[in-house]
Amino acid sequence: MEGVSSSPSPPPMSLLAELTHRCPLQCPYCSNPLALEPKTGELSTEDWFRVLDEAAALGVLQVHFSGGEPMARKDLPDLVRRAVRNGLYTNLITSGVLMDAASLERLSAAGLDHVQLSFQDVDEDGAALIGGMKGAQAKKIEAARLVVADGMPLTLNFVVHRLNVERIPRMFDLAEALGARRVEIAHTQYYGWGLKNRAALLPTRAQLEQSERDVAVARERFGTRMAIDFVTPDYYADEPKPCMGGWGQRFVNITPVGRVLPCHAAETISGVVFPSVREAALGTIWNDSEIFRMFRGTDWMPEPCRSCDRKEIDWGGCRCQALALTGRAEAADPVCRRTAGRAVVDAALRESDKTFAYRSYGCERLSSADTSDGST
């Protein structure tokens, strides 16, 4: 393929292992693809063992067990144990709603290093509105209590959007009360489900500015006692967020059925074969497959990125956002004010629709909001 980089690639640092798309919650900004994989197609325990062995040999240092809800897989403690045996740092990214004392004890005994627990809001009503599950909040609070009592480090993750962004100060209060060591406040990313629901979720500029002040106050208040990560919504920025360390440079993502992707949203790209761990070794896929080489480095870039001084800072921004908003994965991220594509982002900022489509297995629950995403 023209423009494909031939430079050797550094090994990946981090593996996102999406064990399943099954999840009791239905968040309308879920990072899973719109077409969810059923349980029957999921990789087996043995497949994952091999993948974990190969990942460690390749140079991966940390594995993030994610989903869907990874605790829906009964073999999770076995997978953690296998990863630990390989020297991998193990992180569980969970909603917490399937956790109880016995299941956490099994994970702890297997050597799990860290838990990242997602919260949809600070109170039951807000959480149920987003997660679509009654009683979830109490289960999450109990999960946090169990993790902290075990002594494992805990990160609370809050995805913020128009409906909950004003409660950031109370999110920090909750994190402190629960004994979390880290907090992530992440503005919604607008791909997949988030893009479908963008009109209802995108905060106003005033809300964004308030969220920045709230986070600054919390940083001041907690100092080094609590690590705080803040992800801003890039629609309001002039330049895109960097693609995580560059495409195919640090991260590798494996889907429940074993497809290997440079990022969790890459399956939206058409006209390319997604390699599978069922057919090839992870190292071969990482080094040689078309999808990884496609946007690796800077050789693939068109203008204005090609001659831009930020090309090794943001790597031209997000390929998936470029595809979703401009129809071309190789275009500059349209958040960038140096591109003509910026007009679609500005148009989105003017939207004000409020209905949203819950993430679900079928399409039957999708409301009319999905006509406004500009992806036609």
Add this chain to the structure above:
Amino acid sequence: MMADVTEARVPAFARGTRLQRDQVRDQWVIQAPERAFLADPVAAEVLQRVDGETSLGVMIDGLATAFEAPREVIARDVLAMVGDLADRQVLVWKA
């Protein structure tokens, strides 16, 4: 917090953090929640001596001997580095 760091103190890795040899890249890394930091050779020498039982004073003695360097220079660097890592919750105090 830095003021509390004396040679009598005993550091340990916090649960969920550790020093690890990265065989593929031939380097030492500090594994921590959601990130791995590169440990430079000096940090790696110091952190390999962190076992939750050895005091900073004993660690400094060992380093001064191993590197044939003035003890007070080593002591200053070690106390500063360990204090910084304790602030960042990589290390905790056993004593």
